[in-house]
Every structure is written in structure tokens, then in C-alpha cells.
Amino acid sequence: MNKFLNECRAVVGAEQVLTAEADTAPYLTDWRRRFTGKAQGVVRPASADEVAAIVKLCNQFQVPVVPQGGNTGLVLGSVPDTSGSAIVLSLTRMNRVRAIDLINNTITVEAGCILQNLQTAAAEAGRLFPLSLGAEGSCTIGGNLSTNAGGTGVLRYGNTRELCLGLEVVTPQGEVWNGLRGLRKDNTGYDLRDLFIGAEGTLGIITAAVLKLFPQPKAQLTALAAMRTPDDALTLLNLAQGRCGAALTGFELMSEFCLQLVNKHFPQMQLPFPQSSPQYVLLELSDSESEEHAMAMLEAVITAALEEGVIHDAVVAGSIAQSKSLWHLREHITLAQAEEGKNIKHDVSVPISRIGDFIRETDILLQKAFPGTRMVTFGHLGDGNLHYNVSPPEAMADDAFIEQQDAVNQVVHDSVHRFSGSISAEHGLGALKREEIRRYKSEVEMRLMETIKQALDPMKIMNPGKIL
């Protein structure tokens, strides 16, 4: 009998320690189905005290812990390695909204709360929680905080880090740190909260958070514009920001090939233009005055862009249903890519002004090194964040292409580095980019990160093999 697992059962209840293969399988394979790990079991606590008790047991028995939320991460951060020594600690039972403070404009939630449920709880209280991403129906706020997730609202509201005021964390020693402060100002020493945000479960387990709420916009409008180049898209961004300021809440770039893939795998999703165009931008405007005010702003932007030859076509969604179908085109790119087969993903950022040059130069380098590769380039242009994904040439088998992954990564990431960019803008490093990052971060920076890890988790039980 496994003494460690028996003690875990005494903490969370026997039915919350999963060991049968059929029960643990969904927790051991990543969302893209690229990797399957092994674990002693999956443990599902229901409170911070239970998490703390489990982590104490992990210390005592020297068992590594892999925290997991919705398991939608894209960098192999939420699944264990193949040694079978770790447990997966699933936070999904901890999904309560603990409090809403409408004067302080904050919501306090447990880490396993699904993002969409959190958005709904905020909306029911007459507020907006602006974090939004394609996986929102299954990712959790604990995972969003741990990856410092981005998504489509960053342009106006910032990354998850900027939406968080306080945290409750179980330390690698099994203590509960109550940092659930709803303060907008608090300069009392090192910022521990920001250390745990984006740490991908390597420094502790987030069990709850205090998050910022915002007023709901009076009107939200969506438009799709067609243009020739990413540089035209940048000119449109500048024009829209100049005219709309903070009302411009979304600005997403999609190439023609991305939308062809969506249409191929989801034929019910159609582009609203008679002719296709090399690039598209999805714009979202959120207005605190009225629908008419928002429409006037949006029409002015589109008219100016058409007159100046920046875009050659545009549609404005006339209803919520139309707006949703435009967003569905964008959100289905990842799913269409998964349907198409294997591809090599990149989640990069460069200074916004250099995006056009980056795409042009890197496309040429890739075609030279890997002729015929097909580029699936889309992303959060307003944040300088591109999903610069590479699919195999038409005639090449997926697996043969994936064997070249390291070489493809090197071309793309070296180019990102030359453009003073980042090789992970919003998805994190996980196990996937752990080696890769060493090529680009200085020794000083790596040493400082290792020092922090050593100080907080000297036993190295928190999500080993991820980030460092």
C-alpha cells in the first residue's frame, strides 16, 4: 500500500485521490496532445487548508507537486514528467466566489474558478471582469494568474497581473500566506504577489485571489477590416488609438491563411467579404457613453482608413450575433490549426512598431531554411504579441516536420531576439521552452531566477522541470 497516498486520502477523502488510469488520464496529457506524463495520483483538495496539508505531506515524503487548473496551458506546464514520482494537484474543486465589494470594485475568488464563471459573476453584479481568452470556458483563474495570461483585452486592461490586487498562496513548505488585500496602494516591502504571478506553479500554489472589477461598457462594437499588409494594420492601429483612445479595447491581426483554415475545418464560419484579402484586423470598441457615440467613433475610423487607403474593406457587426460570429472566426484559429494537424507554435512579442518588419524578415528566413512551410500568423497586434505558427509544407508528413522543431524554433527565436522581443509573450515557458530561454536570457537574469527558486523552494518539490 502507498503510505503517502493513504495519508493524502485522510486529508481530502478517498474519492478525491484518483489513481485509476481512466480517471487520471485527462490530467496527464496536455491540451495539444503532444505529451503524456505519469503521476502517483491526482489529488483534488477543497480548501486552502487541505492544499497546505497535502503540500506538507509532499515535503515529508519528498513527492513533487504539479499544480493544475483547467489544463489548457500550451507550454507543457501543467502536466507531470514521465517518472511517475509526482502528484497532480488539481484546484478545480476550489471554485467559489468568496466575496464581491462593489465600492472597492473587487471580487475575491478561489483559484479553481473557471474564467467564464468569474466573468458571469462579475456581470451579474453589474461589473466587468475583462480577462478574455479562447479557453475561457475551461481555464481557471489560478492558471491565468500562474501564467500571467494575456488574451484579447490586454490593450485596454492589461495582463492578468494588472488585474490582481491580492493573493492567497500555499508555500512550498505547506504554510498558508494570506495576502488577500484589496489595496490599490501598498508599498510595504518586496512584492510577493507579483512573484507568484507568472511563476507557473514553481514557487507555490495560488489558492485564491482578489481581482479588480470595472464598469460595464454601455456599448460594445466589433468590426472586421481587410488590408494588404501588417504595416497597414499598424497604421490602422495608430489611427484608431488616436481617434478612440482607451475605447479601443481589442485589435487582433489574422492572415488570410488563418481564416482559410477556419473556413476549411468549420465551414459554417464564413468571411463577410466577397473577396479575400492578405490580412484582416478585428477591432473592438467599448464605450462608456452610448451605442450612437461608439458607432460614430468607429465609422469615423473606418471612413478615414478607407480614404487614406489603409484598408480596402470593412464590416461593422450590426447585432450581438454578428459580433459573436466575427469573434468566433478569431477564436477558432487555434482549433482549426489543431484539426489541420501538427504545427510548431510560437508566442512572441516585439515592439509594436516593428511587427511588420519582423514578419517580413522572418518569413524570408524560414522559407529559405524550410521551403514550402505555411505560416499561420495571427495575434494580439495591439500588444505586439504574435502567434507566429509554422505548419508543414503541403506534401510533408507532420512527424517529419516536427522533427525539425528545434531548428525552426532557432530561426524564429533568434529573429525575435534581434528585434529585442520575447520568446514567450503570454503562454509562459513550462517544460517546452525551458531550455530555449537559456539562449536568450543573460546569466545574471537566470542566476537571479534560480536564487529566488532556491530561497522559496529549497526541496525543489514545486512543479520541477518547469521554467528552470
Ligand code: FAD
Ligand atoms: P493550467 O493549464 O492548468 O496550468 C498552467 C500553468 O499554471 C501550469 O504551469 C500549472 O502548474 C500552473 N497552475 C495552474 N493553476 C495553478 C495554481 N492554482 N497555483 C499555482 N500554479 C498553477 N493564453 C493566453 O495567455 N492568451 C490567450 O489568448 C490564450 N488563448 C488560448 C486559447 C485556447 C483555445 C487554448 C487551448 C489556450 C489558450 N491560452 C491562452 C493558454 C491557456 O489557456 C492559458 O495559459 C491559461 O491561463 C491556463 O489556465 P489553466 O487553468 O488551464 O492552467
Ligand code: MLT
Ligand atoms: C490565442 O490568442 O488564440 C491563443 O493565445 C492561443 C494560441 O496561441 O493558439
Ligand code: ZN
Ligand atoms: Zn494569444
